[in-house]
Amino acid sequence: MIAGRTLSAEKTLQTEHLTAYYGSVCALKDVSMRFEAGAITALIGPSGCGKSTLLRCLNRMHEIIPGTRVEGEVRLDGKNLYDPAINATEMRQRIGMVFQRPNPFPTMSIVDNVLAGVRLTNKLRDRTQLQELAEQSLRKAALWDEVKDQLHRSGTSLSGGQQQRLCIARALAVEPEVLLMDEPASSLDPISTTKIEDLMRELKGDYTFVIVTHNMQQAARVSDYTGFLLAEESTPGHLIEFGTSSKIFTTPKDKRTEDYITGRFG
Amino acid sequence: MLARMKRPLSGVRTLRSRQSWSTFMIAVAWLCAGLAAALLALIVLYAIRRGAAALNLQFFTHLPLPVGIAGGGVANALIGSVEIVLMASLFAMPVGIFAGIYLGLLGRGKLAYSVRFLSDVLTGVPSIAIGVFAYTIIVVPTRHFSAISAAVALAIIMLPIVVRTTEEAVRLVPAAIPEGALALGIPTYKAILLVTVPVARAGIVTGALLSVARVAGESAPLLFTAFGSSFWSPNPNTPTSALPLLIFQYANSPYRDWQQLAWGGALSLIVLIFAINITARLMFRRMAVR
Numbered sequence: 120m121i122a123g124r125t126l127s128a129e130k131t132l133q134t135e136h137l138t139a140y141y142g143s144v145c146a147l148k149d150v151s152m153r154f155e156a157g158a159i160t161a162l163i164g165p166s167g168c169g170k171s172t173l174l175r176c177l178n179r180m181h182e183i184i185p186g187t188r189v190e191g192e193v194r195l196d197g198k199n200l201y202d203p204a205i206n207a208t209e210m211r212q213r214i215g216m217v218f219q220r221p222n223p224f225p226t227m228s229i230v231d232n233v234l235a236g237v238r239l240t241n242k243l244r245d246r247t248q249l250q251e252l253a254e255q256s257l258r259k260a261a262l263w264d265e266v267k268d269q270l271h272r273s274g275t276s277l278s279g280g281q282q283q284r285l286c287i288a289r290a291l292a293v294e295p296e297v298l299l300m301d302e303p304a305s306s307l308d309p310i311s312t313t314k315i316e317d318l319m320r321e322l323k324g325d326y327t328f329v330i331v332t333h334n335m336q337q338a339a340r341v342s343d344y345t346g347f348l349l350a351e352e353s354t355p356g357h358l359i360e361f362g363t364s365s366k367i368f369t370t371p372k373d374k375r376t377e378d379y380i381t382g383r384f385g
Numbered sequence: 386m387l388a389r390m391k392r393p394l395s396g397v398r399t400l401r402s403r404q405s406w407s408t409f410m411i412a413v414a415w416l417c418a419g420l421a422a423a424l425l426a427l428i429v430l431y432a433i434r435r436g437a438a439a440l441n442l443q444f445f446t447h448l449p450l451p452v453g454i455a456g457g458g459v460a461n462a463l464i465g466s467v468e469i470v471l472m473a474s475l476f477a478m479p480v481g482i483f484a485g486i487y488l489g490l491l492g493r494g495k496l497a498y499s500v501r502f503l504s505d506v507l508t509g510v511p512s513i514a515i516g517v518f519a520y521t522i523i524v525v526p527t528r529h530f531s532a533i534s535a536a537v538a539l540a541i542i543m544l545p546i547v548v549r550t551t552e553e554a555v556r557l558v559p560a561a562i563p564e565g566a567l568a569l570g571i572p573t574y575k576a577i578l579l580v581t582v583p584v585a586r587a588g589i590v591t592g593a594l595l596s597v598a599r600v601a602g603e604s605a606p607l608l609f610t611a612f613g614s615s616f617w618s619p620n621p622n623t624p625t626s627a628l629p630l631l632i633f634q635y636a637n638s639p640y641r642d643w644q645q646l647a648w649g650g651a652l653s654l655i656v657l658i659f660a661i662n663i664t665a666r667l668m669f670r671r672m673a674v675r
Contacts, residue, residue: 178568180564180567180568183564183567185493208567208570208571208572208573209570210570211567211568211569211570212569212570213570215568215569215570216568218561218564218565218568220561222559222561222562222564222565223565224562224565224566224580224584225562225584225674226580226583226584226586226674235566235569235571235580236569236570236571239566239569239571239572239575239576239579239580240569240570240571240572286565289565289569290568290569293569293570
């Protein structure tokens with residue numbers, strides 16, 4: 120359905136002076152950055168630097184936590200996602216998310232997990248089309264060969280790495296333009312991690328990826344661009360430096376970026 | 386032994402003395418557990434001894450007969466009980482389950498706090514007071530006793546049980562489940578009702594069944610509402626017999642036949658409630674996710 124499409128430049132996701140609060144605590148301050156369409160952008164930084172909060176602001180998942188608040192703008196297609204006229208639910212079909220811990224829906228089979236997004240939004244009803252979509256999504260997530268004979272088993276019967284790829288397949292099935300990944304491999308073994316990195320490389324171009332990671336090798340390996348965030352004394356998390364990953368990891372401009380990537384703190 | 390217990394734990398106590406103390410305490414625990422189980426066994430055995438003689442086909446299929454005529458049954462009370470409890474479930478479960486889902490997944494702030502608090506208070510209201518309440522709001526205006534008014538009284542008793550068990554059940558579902566659904570662009574109400582709540586289904590169904598078991602044996606609220614009847618009462622808007630009422634009325638009577646029927650009724654009620662409890666456990670095991 121969308122195979123081979125290339126995202127045009129105006130599909131670039133960007134933030135303008137994005138500031139986020141939990142109650143009265145400011146977790147993220149004045150972040151303005153671009154997430155190149157069809158590229159992989161990594162967000163790195165020590166714990167508590169606001170990188171996950173930034174990620175969750177990009178598809179308005181931040182606001183589902185009670186007491187949270189966002190200022191500034193997030194734009195896709197030039198439209199502000201925080202515009203009151205924008206329906207957050209519909210918008211999330213364009214900007215999907217994969218979480219730190221695999222969270223397949225426990226009452227659903229593997230194939231039902233993959234199709235949950237389109238079924239529960241009434242986007243697709245035709246049985247053969249649904250089957251095709253399930254296979255296509257599982258193939259993209261590099262899981263098809265492992266599960267094609269057990270599609271009706273419970274999603275939670277899979278191994279952790281398979282569950283995470285199932286969640287990726289589930290996110291891909293709603294055909295988003297952007298996929299946000301919150302430390303998607305942090306709970307997985309090295310082989311599963313490699314699989315997920317490989318499939319991200321495979322899929323970029325068709326999808327814009329934003330990945331939060333603690334693992335700097337992973338950011339260096341997989342991403343085209345990297346943003347370094349840091350919360351300092353008296354300053355909430357903010358963007359310290361942004362650039363191509365090769366630049367950030369070889370010749371960072373900021374001393375703090377250099378200290379972080381060389382492992383002097385964090 | 387007591388003197389030894391008062392000594393500080395560290396130091397002088399030998400391994401041997403600690404071991405014998407441990408053996409003693411385990412014995413005490415066994416004794417208490419045995420006592421708790423024995424009480425139940427005593428009640429059940431006594432009910433069987435006195436009630437089993439009353440149980441025959443007629444008991445389950447016939448109406449009670451006037452004093453002095455042998456035989457007769459409690460069929461109308463059995464049906465009445467089932468009818469009242471079913472109606473009460475119909476009233477209490479939808480409201481209770483949705484309120485529980487609200488409290489467990491959505492409710493925050495003052496409203497949720499008040500609902501939770503009031504529901505806890507409702508749990509503690511004596512069932513006879515709830516019977517009087519149902520009497521005042523239904524029996525008095527309609528000018529007659531009815532199965533409906535009894536069902537309303539029982540529903541009020543069931544409500545807080547269903548609310549709190551549902552709340553606990555949905556609260557146990559990890560937040561990652563509804564989040565995962567929302568992140569797919571699934572609307573909030575579907576993320577809750579079609580993705581999150583099914584994960585908690587075992588707990589919800591078990592809670593609902595236990596609330597049924599809890600009210601099936603209530604007699605006080607029925608005194609002012611169902612009132613009792615010696616006849617079939619297919620119309621839920623008329624006085625209706627129920628097992629607990631029948632037991633209460635017949636056990637108080639001076640006639641041996643009726644007392645016998647009361648024992649039979651008590652035994653059937655015990656068996657019924659026991660069966661509901663077992664069903665609840667089996668359902669939980671069957672429906673539990675993962």
